[in-house]
Amino acid sequence: MATNNERVFKMKVSDVYPMLVAKTERKGRSKTDVDTVTKWLTGYDDAGLQAQLENEVSYERFFADAPQINPNAHKVTGVICGHRVEEIPDPLMQNIRRLDKLVDEVAKGKAMEKILRT
Numbered sequence: 001m002a003t004n005n006e007r008v009f010k011m012k013v014s015d016v017y018p019m020l021v022a023k024t025e026r027k028g029r030s031k032t033d034v035d036t037v038t039k040w041l042t043g044y045d046d047a048g049l050q051a052q053l054e055n056e057v058s059y060e061r062f063f064a065d066a067p068q069i070n071p072n073a074h075k076v077t078g079v080i081c082g083h084r085v086e087e088i089p090d091p092l093m094q095n096i097r098r099l100d101k102l103v104d105e106v107a108k109g110k111a112m113e114k115i116l117r118t
Helices: 004-010 013-026 031-042 046-054 059-064 091-107
Strands: none
Touching (some): 004 091, 013 046, 013 091
């Protein structure tokens, strides 16, 4: 039987991404904001991100193929889905939850400069 982590790892980013965008749009933010935080975390450019979405890759492949996880990603801290991001032992799950946390901060109206830890 697959663990919950394995199920999440196999989820297609292209299935989840529209929900992330919808969450931010309900709060008056935009797809561009979601793209910005996603590219900041993963190092994808516009074309690379779009290709990953079009190819319907899993979260596992999405992060494995990421050009470079941002060196400041460790600064993304706090609670998401009932877990402290900085305490998640699995690196892949930690990056997935970092992305969730970044999108959550966008939806909450936090300034982009603060979200991107600049």
